[in-house]
Amino acid sequence: MAVYERRYSPYKGTVTPRNTRFLVLPAYSYKEILSSKMFLVFLAVWGVWTLLILPILIYLPHNLGFLENFGLDPEMVRDVFNYDGKFFFGWFMVPSMTVAFLAALVVGPALVSADLRNNGLPLYLARPFGRWEYVLGKSAVMLILLSAITWIPGLFLFAFQSYMEGWDWFSSNLGVAAGIFFTSWIWIIQLCVISLALSAYLKWKPVARLSLILIFIIMPRIGDVINLILSTSWGSVMDLLQMTGIIATRMFGIAARSSVPLPVAWLSLIVFCAVCIGVMSKKVRAYEVVKS
């Protein structure tokens, strides 16, 4: 079917493997996302922090002579930066979770709403491409992006610190690496399913974006009110950030501030994610059927 021939012709060439076809969606999404200069600057700033400033902070105490040149007391630096779970949690994990949230706020709400808002979904699903492949493709956009922000640089920093300190430090702090990896994934999955569900349910990017903020700001406040009125701490289960914090601090070996038990924190996150998946399952359809 050459342009000048202007006639219909069937396609007789090779086809791409079906099991990797969902990756077409992230490829298209990234072209769009990375065309925003603001977003690129945002990622670059985070890159400077994780790949330049933090490695320097890790490197300096191992080159004490360099610090002495600047009149700094190396021991003081060692005291300030104790490279344990607390350091990685405070200097890397908390900022990375914040940056991941901001990235999800920009990227997530637009992912499904653009297709649903103009009935674009039947175009996807009339092809050899199922609903769950569609969801997987859209999720992959978030999973890849947020991984690049959280656990990938986190494990790089851990590896760098291990290289500088040696085997003993590495073997005694393996829990920190596990903490970085698993906490990141808990946060990524949460952000991914919540933002996709909001995007599918509300079908309007600005409203979905606002709702994502409200879930992480208003819901905890409602929980606080419940705690206050009923003199309990169970209202905190509505605070997803706090629930993630309870799990994360346990992984990093830091004392948790909340009185909510660990299994309850897990249950709260699982229930919330299950609800979001349920919403997606209902909304991500070629056509919604109203049953009488």
Place this chain on the structure above:
Amino acid sequence: MTPVIELENLGVRFGRHQVLKQLTGSFSGRSIGLLGPNGAGKTTLLHCLLGFHRPSEGTARILGKDILEDGTEIRGQIGYMPERDAFVAGMSAVRLTRLMGELSGLPPQEALERAHEALFYVGLNEARYRKLESYSLGMKQMAKLAQAIVHGPRLLFLDEPTNGLDPPHRNRMIKLIQEIRDSGEANIVISSHLLRDVEECCDEVLILKEGEIATYCNLEEERKANLRFIEIETQRGNAAFAEAVGNLGCEVAVLSDRKIKTVLPENVRIRDLYQVAADQNMQVRRLDYKRDSLQDIFLKAMGVSHGGL
């Protein structure tokens, strides 16, 4: 030859509402029309064949493959043009068409080439670089057709393809459908409530009414069979003339004071009718082969009386 579509007691139910009721039939035409009033179940049937709705009973086969077992494989051979507006906001036509090509399994470079070709073919030319939300209704319909044919499917489902089009755009759409049909490379299923569109594009018609098959009609055969239907208009009252024509062995229906409709048996020629008129000193004003139009067939199927044979 494998039938294009085979329906086997196919039923679809939404809650308590039975939308399609035990549809059965086999269709092999190059171009199959789905006709019916609004709510007859045409779009639901297409959606069911595409796997959007699971049948509550029975099954169907497309190009010999079962929709329940080989849904994905079937969709690989189908191009679908939905009825309603369907696009992704913020995308140009060429980008959307390329994306759809890639999702159908075309490698990226092939998908890009074919996207350009498909958009040229439907006449979007330079407009293909514009965002879809800036398109007119006619252009959106053409873009939907382009994304449906980008991967060169063996079967095209077109749901109300001329909906809301002005006459030039409608003619263009009909011409494209006829071209694709005549290329012999793809079968077409058109769902429409516009009789003229179906009559111009299809050689088989399935008329649905309240979720059931009201009539199946092979338009090609119908056209041939109806060649011996004659409608005669005379100058004055024709009771005696009708009787005389009946005496020739023809089946006659008096449509009005001056019009009769007759079916000629094999041994009676047109010339004989003129002879009868001459014998009765009756002036024949008009004599037409009057085949049943699709409208007649449709109205019969809907149970609306329209006179005639």
